[in-house]
Structures are given as structure tokens and as C-alpha cells.
Amino acid sequence: MLGKVLAVRTVRLIATLFAVSLLTFLLVEQLPGDPILAILPPGGLDDLETIERIRKELRLDDPVLTRYFRWAGDALQGDLGKSYITDQPVSDAIKDRIPVTMELALLATLIAAFLAIPIGAISAYREGGYFDRTMSAFTTAALSIPGFLAGIFFIWLFTLKFNWLPSTGWNRITDKGLLANLQTAILPAGALALAPLAINARLIRADMIGTLKEDYILSAKAKGLRDRYILMRHALRPSSLTAITVFALQLGGLIGGTVVIETVFALPGLGTRLISGIYQRDVVMIQGITLFIATVYVVVNALVDLLYAALDPRIRRQ
Amino acid sequence: MNEATTTARDEPLLSVQDLRTHFSINAGLLKAVDGVTFDLQAGQTLGIVGESGSGKTVLSRSIMRLNLGNNVETSGKALFGGKDLLRLPMGQMTDIWGQEIAMVFQDPMTSLNPVVKIGRQVSEHVRKHLAVSKREARGLAVELLKSVRIPEAEVAIDSFPHELSGGMRQRVSIAIALACGPKLLFADEPTTALDVTVQHQILNLLGLQQSERDMAMVLVTHDLGVVAGRTDEIIVMYAGKIVEQSRTRQIFQNTSHPYTEALLRSIPKTDQPSHTRLAAIAGRPPNLITMPSGCSFSPRCPYAQERCFEEEPPLTVTKEGHATACWYQVGTEANRAAWDKNLAAGRPATLAVAEGQVIDEVPLDIGAGGA
Ligand SMILES: Nc1ncnc2c1ncn2[C@@H]1O[C@H](COP(=O)(O)OP(=O)(O)O)[C@@H](O)[C@H]1O
Ligand code: SF4
Ligand SMILES: [Mg+2]
Numbered sequence: 001m002l003g004k005v006l007a008v009r010t011v012r013l014i015a016t017l018f019a020v021s022l023l024t025f026l027l028v029e030q031l032p033g034d035p036i037l038a039i040l041p042p043g044g045l046d047d048l049e050t051i052e053r054i055r056k057e058l059r060l061d062d063p064v065l066t067r068y069f070r071w072a073g074d075a076l077q078g079d080l081g082k083s084y085i086t087d088q089p090v091s092d093a094i095k096d097r098i099p100v101t102m103e104l105a106l107l108a109t110l111i112a113a114f115l116a117i118p119i120g121a122i123s124a125y126r127e128g129g130y131f132d133r134t135m136s137a138f139t140t141a142a143l144s145i146p147g148f149l150a151g152i153f154f155i156w157l158f159t160l161k162f163n164w165l166p167s168t169g170w171n172r173i174t175d176k177g178l179l180a181n182l183q184t185a186i187l188p189a190g191a192l193a194l195a196p197l198a199i200n201a202r203l204i205r206a207d208m209i210g211t212l213k214e215d216y217i218l219s220a221k222a223k224g225l226r227d228r229y230i231l232m233r234h235a236l237r238p239s240s241l242t243a244i245t246v247f248a249l250q251l252g253g254l255i256g257g258t259v260v261i262e263t264v265f266a267l268p269g270l271g272t273r274l275i276s277g278i279y280q281r282d283v284v285m286i287q288g289i290t291l292f293i294a295t296v297y298v299v300v301n302a303l304v305d306l307l308y309a310a311l312d313p314r315i316r317r318q
Numbered sequence: 319m320n321e322a323t324t325t326a327r328d329e330p331l332l333s334v335q336d337l338r339t340h341f342s343i344n345a346g347l348l349k350a351v352d353g354v355t356f357d358l359q360a361g362q363t364l365g366i367v368g369e370s371g372s373g374k375t376v377l378s379r380s381i382m383r384l385n386l387g388n389n390v391e392t393s394g395k396a397l398f399g400g401k402d403l404l405r406l407p408m409g410q411m412t413d414i415w416g417q418e419i420a421m422v423f424q425d426p427m428t429s430l431n432p433v434v435k436i437g438r439q440v441s442e443h444v445r446k447h448l449a450v451s452k453r454e455a456r457g458l459a460v461e462l463l464k465s466v467r468i469p470e471a472e473v474a475i476d477s478f479p480h481e482l483s484g485g486m487r488q489r490v491s492i493a494i495a496l497a498c499g500p501k502l503l504f505a506d507e508p509t510t511a512l513d514v515t516v517q518h519q520i521l522n523l524l525g526l527q528q529s530e531r532d533m534a535m536v537l538v539t540h541d542l543g544v545v546a547g548r549t550d551e552i553i554v555m556y557a558g559k560i561v562e563q564s565r566t567r568q569i570f571q572n573t574s575h576p577y578t579e580a581l582l583r584s585i586p587k588t589d590q591p592s593h594t595r596l597a598a599i600a601g602r603p604p605n606l607i608t609m610p611s612g613c614s615f616s617p618r619c620p621y622a623q624e625r626c627f628e629e630e631p632p633l634t635v636t637k638e639g640h641a642t643a644c645w646y647q648v649g650t651e652a653n654r655a656a657w658d659k660n661l662a663a664g665r666p667a668t669l670a671v672a673e674g675q676v677i678d679e680v681p682l683d684i685g686a687g688g689a
Pocket of ligand 1: 376
């Protein structure tokens with residue numbers, strides 16, 4: 001039974017990855033401008049012979065599907081190609097940049113989770129009360145402000161006004177230690193966390209309001225258990241299933257979301273590399289990084305499914 | 319189960335006085351419980367009977383202060399051991415809940431938390447109330463599950479509710495309610511959600527535990543058949559009010575309210591073939607927001623006379639303590655006259671009962687031959 005579920009999910013995962021990679025490849029192909037132009041040295045535009053030679057070397061004249069399968073086949077073996085411009089292998093660029101992006105995404109998830117759960121739970125417990133109304137205003141604001149604006153606001157508040165934290169740049173844990181690292185990570189992660197924090201606080205609140213109306217909450221009350229215990233033990237657990245799913249789903253999205261935030265804070269992450277690739281028409285780099293981000297997203301979502309099944313005893317049994 | 323408690327006669331364990339619970343909803347003020355008064359002695363069993371919607375659940379939850387929402391208004395008194403539960407600070411209520419008064423809910427599918435193991439659900443409040451250690455609590459959980467006849471209790475404490483059958487789950491609920499040795503147990507339709515075969519086992523279990531522990535019990539049901547022979551006293555509720563109240567035997571032998579009589583007619587009889595249609599009560603319970611004037615049962619009552627539609631009958635008590643709220647009580651001369659008059663006039667509620675009785679009296683073989 002479980003084996004069959006796993007098989008079905010694996011097939012679905014592979015099909016999704018195929019579609020995603022094809023789309024990535026074709027879309028980037030469609031970017032305006034000939035990649036050759038980006039490679040040529042200044043003034044090389046008239047040198048038709050060189051252009052022709054590069055075309056041949058890169059086999060750019062093959063049919064598009066042929067080139068896709070060649071690219072995808074290499075990618076399966078971990079080879080995402082080399083930048084035409086810097087000659088850097090894409091996989092090296094990813095390896096170099098991913099720690100920053102991952103740390104931002106994870107830190108943002110942690111911040112969102114640590115704040116969203118109590119905010120959602122207390123809002124639900126005191127539905128319509130002062131706290132609930134304040135938080136509802138906060139989440140509305142957090143959702144209507146784009147992440148980069150929040151980032152700029154954070155920089156203004158915490159560096160220009162209070163001068164507590166550095167505004168841009170990145171301290172690697174390996175170089176400067178955890179504390180210095182966190183000083184550079186906390187603002188971008190905070191800006192990144194706002195939207196998922198607001199969404200999750202709302203979801204948990206809605207879910208908890210439903211859970212608190214369940215008979216088993218009333219029967220827990222009739223046993224003389226204290227409200228806080230009931231909230232933690234009986235209400236949060238069923239609701240946390242929803243929360244965990246959403247958090248994990250958002251982790252995939254956050255890796256994409258860091259692109260903008262990294263640019264605002266000038267961080268050496270995957271996002272800034274992708275943006276510079278776009279400016280340079282570095283097709284191979286764009287394709288490689290996009291495929292990587294998309295794959296992470298799809299795989300994380302597949303894992304969430306399994307995690308959900310593992311957490312809920314009712315699902316586990318089916 | 320009632321002789322031992324004569325000493326406590328004068329001081330009831332629970333004394334409910336003029337209890338009213340009203341909900342403000344969009345349509346108006348819904349009077350779910352409207353002036354209920356009764357006493358319950360320690361160790362005694364009280365049955366509360368009435369159709370669905372008559373206010374039984376709201377009554378029990380009002381006494382326990384478990385009505386949720388902020389649109390509810392409760393007045394009156396519920397004295398428990400001399401203290402008025404309705405005015406007790408919430409901090410003191412949590413000491414009474416589970417420890418002094420416990421409740422078994424209607425549906426064990428929903429009243430147990432689906433993602434918390436049975437063992438914890440049976441013993442978590444014991445740990446809180448009686449300050450026992452985690453290990454002791456586990457042993458206690460096993461003991462409790464054994465006492466409600468759950469096979470392989472050692473295994474059951476580590477399972478989740480969905481792994482048990484409905485009957486087993488209700489046994490777990492009972493174990494939870496009994497865990498701290500309460501003096502009073504509310505069982506709100508404890509068998510309504512269960513198979514017929516399991517119903518008797520659960521009721522027997524409740525009765526056994528109740529007398530073993532000398533615990534008072536309020537058994538709420540829509541089925542008079544459930545309380546027959548299991549309670550000391552019965553309250554019949556209609557539209558949020560008590561319409562008849564007496565010793566159980568009196569309710570069955572000297573039925574005096576027409577509504578009680580109708581409920582008795584609708585008890586499934588075990589000697590009837592299972593497909594026999596029950597004589598249901600004609601009409602529907604009244605809308606609790608726009609109640610009929612006069613007697614609230616009048617639109618459905620086969621004996622209703624002009625007076626019934628105008629004046630509400632008060633609850634009058636005979637010297638034997640049998641209370642009834644009716645102008646034309648069953649078994650009286652006035653009642654027979656009212657019946658004849660309504661039958662002659664062809665009043666639908668009366669005809670429905672008359673025809674039901676005729677069908678009941680047709681011998682079965684003739685009925686089968688005619689079909
Ligand atoms: N929280 C509530 N808000 C509004 N009306 C309610 C609420 N709870 C119960 N009622 C109403 O009170 C009446 C009595 O309900 P209930 O006590 O559950 O009946 P019973 O248990 O006898 O079937 C019903 O009309 C029901 O709709
Ligand atoms: S008072 Fe009248 S309507 Fe009400 S139950 Fe008695 S006879 Fe019926
Ligand atoms: Mg009920």
C-alpha cells in the first residue's frame with residue numbers, strides 16, 4: 001500500500017521535473033538578444049567568422065529539442081554547463097552561492113514559524129479581542145507590503161536610524177563566526193519572513209478557531225485541564241499539521257523570494273548571481289540556476305507530502 | 319442504590335433552581351432552558367428525557383458552565399455541595415471539572431482527540447488533579463481501562479482513538495470521566511451514537527460503575543426506553559421546560575403528561591418485528607424563539623382544549639411528589655372528555671394517535687394477510 005503510494009508520487013515527481021526543466025530551457029531560450037553578442041569581445045560584432053566558429057563550438061544551430069536533451073542529460077549527471085562569459089561551471093557557482101540563500105530561507109522560515117504559531121494560537125484563543133485585532137492589522141500590512149520595501153524599511157530603521165546592524169554585505173560563518181553572520185543575516189531574513197509569517201499566522205488562527213470548536217476541546221475542558229495546556233496539547237497538535245505543511249511549502253517559495261532580497265541587501269547568494277547572469281545574458285547560468293531552484297521547490301513539496309503522512313496517525317494508517 | 323443515601327435527604331448533592339439559559343442569535347432570543355428546578359441526592363440517578371432540541375444538552379452544560387460562545391446568558395442557581403457553580407470563579411471550576419463533576423459526551427468519535435494517544439487522554443487530568451507521577455499515571459490508565467472492560471489495556475493505552483471501535487471508544491470516554499472519582503457524572507446521550515447491541519453493554523457498565531462508586535449520575539437521553547429501570551427519578555423536558563417529573567416507576571405507571579405518554583408510545587418494543595413503524599409524535603417541536611402561547615405542547619397534543627392555547631399550565635406537584643404541567647392530565651376524567659371531544663371534532667393530532675392505536679391493535683397475522 002505505502003509502496004504503491006511512493007511509486008505513484010515518484011512517477012509524478014519525475015514528470016513534474018521533466019516539464020519544469022523543458023519550460024526553463026525554452027523560456028530562457030526566448031529571452032531577447034543573441035547570447036553570442038554577450039560573449040563577443042567589444043567591437044567583435046563584425047567578425048562574422050568568429051561568430052560562426054562560436055556557434056559551431058556551442059552547437060547552437062542544432063534543433064532546440066536536441067539541445068534540450070543534451071542539456072538535460074548533462075544536468076542529470078550533475079553537469080549544468082559552463083558560463084559562456086566567465087567560464088565558471090554553473091555547479092560551482094551554485095555551490096559557492098547556495099549557503100547564503102539556504103541560510104536566508106531557513107532563517108526566514110524559523111522566524112515565521114516561531115512568531116506565527118503563538119500569534120495564530122493566541123489570536124484564535126482570544127478571537128475578536130484586542131490582541132487578535134492588532135495582529136489582524138499587522139498581518140494585513142505585512143501582506144500588502146512587498147518584501148523589498150520591507151527590506152528597505154528595515155535598513156532605514158535598524159541601520160540608518162538606530163545603527164544597530166550593518167545594512168548590506170555578508171559575513172560568512174566560516175570566516176567571522178555565527179554572531180557576525182547573524183548580524184548580516186537577520187534583516188534580510190526578517191524582511192523575507194514577513195509574508196509567510198502573516199500568511200501562517202492567519203492560517204493557524206483560522207485552523208485553531210475551527211479546532212477549538214471541536215468536541216474534544218470541550219471534553220478536555222470538562223476534565224479540568226487548564227486553558228494553556230489544552231491549547232498546547234490538544235489544539236496546537238492538530239493545527240500544527242496544517243502549519244508544518246504550509247511552512248515547508250513556503251520554504252521552496254522562499255528560495256525564489258530571496259532573489260529580490262539578496263539584491264536589496266547586496267548579498268552573495270544564488271539570487272544575485274542569477275540577476276547578474278540575466279544582465280550579462282549568460283544563458284547557461286540562468287538556465288542552470290533556474291532549474292536548480294525549481295528542482296529544490298518540487299522536491300521539497302514532494303517531501304512535505306510524506307512528512308504530512310508521517311505526522312498524522314489518521315493518514316499514516318490509510 | 320437508593321436506600322443508603324437517606325441520611326443525605328435534606329442536603330442534596332446538586333440543587334438546580336430556576337435555571338434559564340438563553341442564546342441571543344440573529345433571529346432573536348432563543349430560550350433553550352427556561353426555568354428548570356430539580357434536586358439530585360448523592361449516589362442517585364436522574365434521567366432527563368425529551369426529543370432532540372428540548373434543551374437537555376444545554377441544561378447539562380449550563381450546570382457544568384460549559385456553554386461556549388459569548389452569546390449565552392445563564393441565570394438561576396446550581397448549588398453543588400452548597401456552592402453555586404454558576405457564580406464560582408473559573409479558577410475554582412477547573413478544580414471541580416473532572417474531579418468532582420465529570421461528563422461523558424454523546425459521540426466518542428468526536429469527543430476524543432484523534433491525534434493524542436489513549437493513555438494520555440485517560441490520565442492527563444489525573445496527573446493534574448491528584449498530582450501523581452508520570453509512571454503512576456500510566457499504571458492508573460491501565461487500571462482504568464481494565465475497569466471499563468477494555469481488552470489488552472496495556473496495548474490500548476498506546477493506540478490512537480481511530481484504532482478502536484465506537485463501543486471501545488465510549489468505554490475510554492467513561493474511563494476518562496471516572497478517572498478522578500467524581501461525585502457526579504453527566505452522561506449526555508452516551509449510547510446514541512452506538513450500535514444497538516453495544517448500547518446495552520455501555521448502559522450496564524455505567525450503571526455498574528455508578529453503584530460501585532456511589533456516584534450520582536444524570537443520564538440524558540431522547541429514548542425513554544434507555545432510562546427505564548436504570549434511574550431513580552426522571553425529568554421529562556419539552557421546549558426548555560420540565561413538563562413531568564417523578565420517581566421512575568411513577569413516570570411509567572402513572573404517566574400524567576400527554577407528551578410523556580407520546581414518548582412512551584414511541585419506545586421501540588423488543589417483541590415487535592424490527593421493521594414495525596413506531597408511533598412517532600405528530601408534528602414538530604416548537605420554534606424556541608417564537609413559542610406558541612399557552613401550553614407549548616398544545617399544537618401537537620391530542621387532548622388540547624381552548625384553555626391550553628391561552629394559558630400556560632403551571633407545574634403542579636401531588637403529595638407523592640409527582641409533578642406535571644398540564645390542564646388535562648392523562649388518566650383524569652377531564653382528559654377522557656377532552657379526547658372524546660377532539661376525536662368527534664376530527665382534530666388531526668388526535669386522529670393521528672387514534673389511528674396509530676388502531677394499527678397497534680390489529681393482530682399481526684391479519685395485518686400481514688391484508689398486505
Ligand atoms: N450555542 C448555541 N447557540 C444557539 N443556540 C443553541 C446553542 N446550543 C444549543 N442551542 C439551541 O438550543 C436548543 C436546545 O438544544 P440542545 O440542548 O442541544 O437539545 P437536546 O440536547 O435536547 O437535543 C436547540 O434549539 C439548539 O438549537
Ligand atoms: S395543557 Fe393541554 S395542550 Fe398542554 S399537554 Fe396538557 S392537555 Fe395538552
Ligand atoms: Mg443533546
